[in-house]
Amino acid sequence: MRKITKRIIGIAVGLLLWGFFSIQEELAFYGIYSLISYGVHEISSFIPFICLFATLIWLIILIKQILQKKTTREDKWFALLLVVLLVFQARYFYTQKQERSAMMVVTIQSVDDRNGTITVTNVDGDEKSVIVLEALDLFRNMVVVGEQQYLASYDYHMDNPNEGKLSRLMIIAD
Numbered sequence: 001m002r003k004i005t006k007r008i009i010g011i012a013v014g015l016l017l018w019g020f021f022s023i024q025e026e027l028a029f030y031g032i033y034s035l036i037s038y039g040v041h042e043i044s045s046f047i048p049f050i051c052l053f054a055t056l057i058w059l060i061i062l063i064k065q066i067l068q069k070k071t072t073r074e075d076k077w078f079a080l081l082l083v084v085l086l087v088f089q090a091r092y093f094y095t096q097k098q099e100r101s102a103m104m105v106v107t108i109q110s111v112d113d114r115n116g117t118i119t120v121t122n123v124d125g126d127e128k129s130v131i132v133l134e135a136l137d138l139f140r141n142m143v144v145v146g147e148q149q150y151l152a153s154y155d156y157h158m159d160n161p162n163e164g165k166l167s168r169l170m171i172i173a174d
Contacts, residue, residue: 004074007078010054010058011081011085014051014054014055014085017047017050017051018047018048018051020044020047021044021047021048023036024036024040024041024044027041028041029155029165029167030136030167031167031168048089048092048093051089052086052089052090052093055082055085055086055089056086058082059079059082059083059086062075062078062079062082063079066079098157098158098159099155099156099157099158100155100156100157100158100161101153101154101155101156101167102153102154102155102156102161102164103151103152103153103154104122104123104124104151104152105122105123105124105149105150105151105152105172106120106121106122106123106131106149106150106151106152107120107121107123107146107147107148107149107150108120108143108144108145108146108148108150109121109130109145110145111140111143111145113140116134116135116136116137116140117132117133117134117135118132118133118135118139118140118143118166119131119132119133120133120150120152123149129161129162130162131154131156131161131162131163131164132162132163132164133152133154133163133164133165133166134163134164134165134166135165135166135169136166139166139169142169143169148171149171149172150169150170150171150172151168151169151170151172152166152168152169153166153167153168153169154166154167155167
């Protein structure tokens, strides 16, 4: 098999693995394990590490060949592509490290169907904070704006705790 064919297959397999990983992560975020089982979800958590490791090894081998001057111009362009892929994969790990989860009792201030968000205010604590949460239609259609209290679970970026993505919402009985 030619070198270019092997490279195309390698990159395609990596992209397919990342695509599968992204889809199952989104399903798992909402606890949907009917399409992809929890066991598969747990095993697929290794995909980013495997892809990062494979890219790094491939790049090291290619750099070694470049330093020994056993490569063509196409090999150097491919090495650049591997560096770009490595940066994107490293960025994923950095972003994941910045993600936080929170759970709090909230009341709904407003629902914005156009932007797909719910604005909530925490009930407990001395400081009242307003948080804008990206929410599925299901959540936006089930909430009541006003005094009804909900237990909300959401993920947010460490740099911006006032915006996040709603993962669970439970009505608190009066």
